[in-house]
Every structure is written in C-alpha cells, then in structure tokens.
Amino acid sequence: MNYLKIAWRNSMRNKRRTIITASSVFFAVFLALIMRSMQIGSYDNMINNIVGAFTGNIQIHKMGYWDDKIIDNSFEFTEETKQIITSTTHITAISPRIESFALASHQNKSKGIMVAGIDPTHENNFSKLKDKLINGEYLNQNDNRVLISEGLAQYLKVSVNDSIILMGQGYHGMSAAGIYPIAGIVKFPSPELNKRLVYLNLKSMQEFTSLDNKITSLSIRINDDKYQHSVINSLKNQLPKDQHEIMSWQQLSPDLSQSIEADNASGIIMLAVLYIIVAFGIFGTLLMMITERIREFGVMMAVGMRKSKIAFLVFCEIMIIGFIGLFSGVAISAPVILAFFYHPYHYKGEMAAMMEQYGMEPILQFAIQPDFYINQTITVFVIILFLVMIPISKILRLKTINALRS
Amino acid sequence: METVIKVEKLYKIYNETGVEVKAINGIDLEIKEGEFTAIVGPSGSGKTTLLNMIGGLDNPTSGIVEVGGVLLNEMSSSQLIDFRKNNIGFIFQSYNLIPVLTAKENVEFVMQLQGRSKKECSQRAIELLEAVGLGDRINSRPAKLSGGQQQRVAVARALASNPRFILADEPTANLDSKSTENLLDIMLKLNQKEKATFVFSSHDQRVVNKARRVIVVEDGKIINDDANN
Numbered sequence: 001m002n003y004l005k006i007a008w009r010n011s012m013r014n015k016r017r018t019i020i021t022a023s024s025v026f027f028a029v030f031l032a033l034i035m036r037s038m039q040i041g042s043y044d045n046m047i048n049n050i051v052g053a054f055t056g057n058i059q060i061h062k063m064g065y066w067d068d069k070i071i072d073n074s075f076e077f078t079e080e081t082k083q084i085i086t087s088t089t090h091i092t093a094i095s096p097r098i099e100s101f102a103l104a105s106h107q108n109k110s111k112g113i114m115v116a117g118i119d120p121t122h123e124n125n126f127s128k129l130k131d132k133l134i135n136g137e138y139l140n141q142n143d144n145r146v147l148i149s150e151g152l153a154q155y156l157k158v159s160v161n162d163s164i165i166l167m168g169q170g171y172h173g174m175s176a177a178g179i180y181p182i183a184g185i186v187k188f189p190s191p192e193l194n195k196r197l198v199y200l201n202l203k204s205m206q207e208f209t210s211l212d213n214k215i216t217s218l219s220i221r222i223n224d225d226k227y228q229h230s231v232i233n234s235l236k237n238q239l240p241k242d243q244h245e246i247m248s249w250q251q252l253s254p255d256l257s258q259s260i261e262a263d264n265a266s267g268i269i270m271l272a273v274l275y276i277i278v279a280f281g282i283f284g285t286l287l288m289m290i291t292e293r294i295r296e297f298g299v300m301m302a303v304g305m306r307k308s309k310i311a312f313l314v315f316c317e318i319m320i321i322g323f324i325g326l327f328s329g330v331a332i333s334a335p336v337i338l339a340f341f342y343h344p345y346h347y348k349g350e351m352a353a354m355m356e357q358y359g360m361e362p363i364l365q366f367a368i369q370p371d372f373y374i375n376q377t378i379t380v381f382v383i384i385l386f387l388v389m390i391p392i393s394k395i396l397r398l399k400t401i402n403a404l405r406s
Numbered sequence: 407m408e409t410v411i412k413v414e415k416l417y418k419i420y421n422e423t424g425v426e427v428k429a430i431n432g433i434d435l436e437i438k439e440g441e442f443t444a445i446v447g448p449s450g451s452g453k454t455t456l457l458n459m460i461g462g463l464d465n466p467t468s469g470i471v472e473v474g475g476v477l478l479n480e481m482s483s484s485q486l487i488d489f490r491k492n493n494i495g496f497i498f499q500s501y502n503l504i505p506v507l508t509a510k511e512n513v514e515f516v517m518q519l520q521g522r523s524k525k526e527c528s529q530r531a532i533e534l535l536e537a538v539g540l541g542d543r544i545n546s547r548p549a550k551l552s553g554g555q556q557q558r559v560a561v562a563r564a565l566a567s568n569p570r571f572i573l574a575d576e577p578t579a580n581l582d583s584k585s586t587e588n589l590l591d592i593m594l595k596l597n598q599k600e601k602a603t604f605v606f607s608s609h610d611q612r613v614v615n616k617a618r619r620v621i622v623v624e625d626g627k628i629i630n631d632d633a634n635n
Contacts, residue, residue: 295502299498302496302498303495309519
C-alpha cells in the first residue's frame with residue numbers, strides 16, 4: 001500500500017489547515033534560524049573585533065604578567081620558542097608584542113594610551129592591520145614611525161606626518177620618552193581599541209622601553225576556536241614549565257566572554273519560548289485534524305486496517321506537513337542570512353552611538369554555521385516527533401465501535 | 407447448508423448513565439452459508455448492535471458469537487481486525503468511503519491490506535465496479551459520486567476481499583427508491599455469484615421484500631424469524 005500517496009492526499013484534503021500548520025513550523029524554523037544567526041553573528045563579530053584585531057585566541061606571557069602588567073614582566077622570545085609555537089598544529093599566525101601604557105601628546109592635547117610594539121610583517125599576518133589603514137602608509141620593518149588609531153588621532157588633532165610625543169615607563173623603572181612621526185592612521189571596529197591605540201615597530205618599542213630582544217606578550221591565532229584547549233595543552237607541554245602563562249581569549253577578555261555567555265543563555269530561553277508557543281499551535285491543529293477523522297479511522301479498522309498502520313499513515317501525514325514547514329523555513333531563511341552575512345547592516349544615528357558607547361561595533365552581522373542549521377532543524381523535527389506521539393497514542397487507544405459511532 | 411454464524415445467549419447491556427439498558431437481551435441465532443438475511447425492527451431495537459457483534463466490531467456483555475467456526479469473544483482487538491480483513495465485508499449506512507481515494511482505490515484498499523498484488527487488486531476492483539455498474543466512474547472520488555453510486559462502491563469494496571460474510575447496516579437508508587432497487591438487485595446478484603453470506607439490518611420494506619430470510623428484532627430480542635416458520 002502506498003502510504004505516502006494516501007498521506008499526501010490527506011495532507012492536501014484541507015489545504016487551509018495544512019498551510020496553517022506548515023506555517024507554524026515555517027515560522028518556528030525561520031525565526032529560530034534568523035535569531036540564532038543574528039546572535040552568533042554578533043558574537044563572532046565581537047570576538048573577531050577583539051580576538052582577531054588584537055588579543056588573539058591565545059596569548060603567552062611571562063608568568064605573573066597578567067596580574068601585574070609591568071614592562072619588567074617580559075620574556076625573551078628566542079628562536080627556539082618561536083619554532084615550538086609555529087610548529088604546533090592549528091596555529092595560523094603569531095604576533096610578538098610589547099604592550100605598555102604611555103601618555104601621548106601633541107601640542108596642548110594629551111591622553112593616556114596603550115602602546116604596542118609590533119613586528120609589522122607578523123602583525124599584518126596576524127590581524128590584517130594593513131587593511132585597517134585609512135590614511136598614510138603601513139610600517140616597514142625598520143620604521144621609526146607610528147600607526148595611530150583613528151579615534152585617538154581625532155582627539156589629539158593629528159594627521160599623517162605629524163609627530164606625537166610618547167612618555168612612559170621602561171624596563172626597571174627607567175623613564176621612556178620619544179617623539180614619533182605618524183606613518184598612518186588605522187581604524188578599528190572596536191570603539192575601545194579605536195580611541196586609544198598606537199603601534200610602534202617592535203625594535204623602536206624595545207628601544208623606547210629599553211627591552212633588549214624581549215617581549216611582553218605573544219598573541220596567537222588558531223584556525224578554529226574549538227581547538228583552543230588542545231593548542232593550550234600542547235603549548236603547556238612543550239614550553240618550559242612555570243615560566244610562561246598561556247591564556248585563552250576568554251581569560252584575557254572575561255567581560256566579553258561573560259556577556260556573550262549571558263546573552264547566549266537569554267537567546268536560548270527566547271528560542272525555547274518560541275518553540276513552546278509554536279508547539280502549542282501545531283498541537284491544536286493536529287488534535288483537530290485527528291479528532292474530526294476518528295470515524296474514518298473506525299471505518300479503516302472495520303475493513304481490516306491495523307491501528308499501527310493507521311498510526312503510521314497519520315505519522316506520514318504529519319511528517320509531510322512538518323517537512324513542508326521545515327524546508328520552507330530553511331529555504332527562505334537562507335537568502336536572508338546570506339544577504340546579512342555578506343552585507344551586514346550598519347546602524348546609524350543614536351543606535352550606532354549607543355552601541356559604540358557600550359564598546360560594540362554598530363553593525364548587524366549574521367553568521368553562517370552549518371551546525372546551527374542542523375541543530376535548529378533537528379530541534380523542530382524533534383518537537384514535531386514529540387507532537388506526533390499524541391495523535392498516535394490516541395489512535396492506538398481507539399476502539400473500533402467507538403470510532404465508528406463518533 | 408452449513409451454519410456459519412452462531413449466536414448464543416447474547417446480551418449487550420449499557421450502563422453508561424447509571425441506568426441499565428439491554429440493547430441485546432438474550433438472542434440465539436444461527437445463519438447458514440449463502441443466506442440473504444435481513445434483520446429488521448424499529449429504531450433502537452438492537453439490530454445494529456447485533457450486526458456489530460456478529461462483525462466483531464463490538465463486544466457482548468455475555469454470550470457467544472461464533473463466525474465461520476471462530477469464537478469472536480476470545481479474540482484480541484488486533485486478531486479481530488485481521489479476522490474482519492479476511493472474512494467480513496462491511497457496508498455502512500453512510501457509505502464511509504475514504505474521501506481521498508478514487509472509487510477504484512477504495513475497492514483496492516481492502517485487497518492491498520490483504521497483501522494482494524497490485525495487478526490482482528486493480529483487475530478485481532475494475533471487475534467489481536463494472537459489476538455494480540460503475541465501470542465508467544472508477545477514477546472518481548466519493549465527493550463526485552451520488553449517494554447511490556457511493557453505496558455501490560461500498561458494496562464493491564465489501565466484496566473485494568472475497569469475504570465469506572457481508573454485513574450491511576441499513577445500506578439503503580440514505581438512498582432514493584430507484585437507487586435502493588438497483589442496489590438490492592446488485593447485492594442479490596453478487597450473493598448468488600460470489601456465494602457470500604449477506605446479513606443486513608434495515609427497516610425499509612423494500613429490503614425486507616427482497617430478503618430470503620427476515621429476522622424481526624424488538625427490544626433486543628428476536629420476536630420473529632422466517633427460519634422458524
């Protein structure tokens with residue numbers, strides 16, 4: 001017997017009801033995918049803005065540096081250490097840095113800033129810093145000039161070829177001071193970085209802070225954040241014990257990590273509420289669909305169709321309706337997600353200002369991840385499967401005579 | 407002729423509202439193979455309940471129902487369904503065809519449940535629909551057929567599985583006189599051709615006139631049976 005043919009015809013018997021039920025599934029899938037894509041996209045964006053642009057997925061410091069961020073807590077970046085790190089699986093880029101704080105001034109303006117000594121080539125491989133250049137030129141290996149973030153340049157009222165004075169503290173309490181011409185201006189999506197960052201060539205920074213061949217941090221990028229723990233463990237095993245602290249970006253930016261976790265949890269609760277509402281909607285229509293056909297089931301049993309076969313037929317019908325909703329939800333959400341993934345919406349006006357105030361890039365970024373497509377589809381499918389059990393149990397409990405009398 | 411339906415001391419008592427109602431009140435009955443029997447009586451006399459119990463659709467409160475040598479009382483719900491599939495054809499008052507299937511598919515449905523081949527199902531369905539005068543409507547769905555035509559499809563469906571027994575509950579109740587006449591002629595012809603035992607309930611005098619044996623039921627008891635006269 002062709003159950004699918006009968007199930008299909010039964011599904012199309014009351015087109016309006018089928019459309020309503022399939023629409024419930026469609027909206028559940030569509031909204032879940034859009035909401036989740038938007039959330040994960042915004043997390044990815046936040047992580048990329050911080051992790052990709054600066055901290056990296058993992059950082060290595062001298063033991064104790066993170067609790068006491070002074071220039072004295074620096075370590076020698078030997079060729080041997082470099083070899084160990086670059087040969088570790090999943091590591092795609094490294095950037096040795098000296099990170100310190102200084103006072104930047106130009107004419108009568110001054111501001112406390114973060115100054116980073118970088119190897120221009122490594123840094124560009126690491127964070128694509130060159131792409132963030134909006135004015136001037138990128139640093140070369142022996143440059144004694146600086147790159148300044150856009151927000152800071154605006155504050156100090158400086159442009160390319162102007163000079164800024166940096167004053168800070170060097171190794172063992174030595175005073176550090178220097179005047180540096182501006183080679184270029186870089187713009188960061190993260191407002192926090194954009195208003196207080198200056199890049200120097202690593203050699204210039206080592207001279208500025210009197211650190212010979214030492215660095216304060218080594219930032220590491222890996223090809224996927226899911227390998228973070230295995231990379232950290234591998235580095236811990238390979239590097240000399242008790243000399244280095246190896247930290248994840250979650251430890252380096254706990255505020256970001258926690259806010260993502262909290263937002264993610266609220267997103268999951270929202271999804272659960274959405275699923276519950278939709279499930280009740282589908283349940284109502286399914287129940288109606290079954291109740292009004294009890295007599296028909298009675299006739300089927302009377303002529304010799306087993307209840308299990310009737311239940312299977314109804315299962316097929318509900319699956320057909322479910323799959324219509326499921327696939328249309330996936331199909332229609334896909335172009336929307338793709339459009340916002342490749343062309344994120346840039347907030348304007350007050351909304352943009354408010355987001356920047358909270359340290360976020362004012363854009364609406366979507367994410368494309370096969371796993372959330374699979375997860376949401378499976379979740380909705382499981383809900384449908386669960387709902388199917390109710391009419392099926394009703395059918396299995398039917399008595400022929402009662403069904404015929406209904 | 408061999409006795410194929412045997413009912414002994416049959417009782418069906420309903421007690422749903424606290425008031426005891428004896429729908430069947432001690433019926434003893436024997437029907438022989440190939441009989442064309444009408445169970446008649448006024449509404450509420452118990453004829454449909456009796457037919458339901460002979461067909462294994464309902465369980466008696468007490469008593470024995472033996473159909474084709476098998477005690478229906480001792481069968482589980484699944485066994486009864488299988489028994490009906492292979493031995494009993496039903497014709498209902500309100501046709502009860504499956505609305506999404508065409509006339510031919512409705513007739514094939516029962517045979518497919520029996521696991522017969524597609525070719526065999528198709529051939530027999532066409533043959534039966536032609537026999538009931540619906541050879542030109544095999545691809546019509548029930549909604550496109552008149553009441554009389556639907557009931558003829560139901561007759562073809564009832565015969566499709568080559569059952570030994572055809573049970574019909576007021577098969578002509580919703581039909582006009584011409585359709586009733588037509589249907590009864592078809593049923594009589596098929597009774598002779600297919601050798602199935604026909605038992606039907608009715609309070610329609612035209613049906614009673616065509617029956618070879620008439621059993622009169624009132625208040626859950628047989629008050630007259632042609633076989634005893």
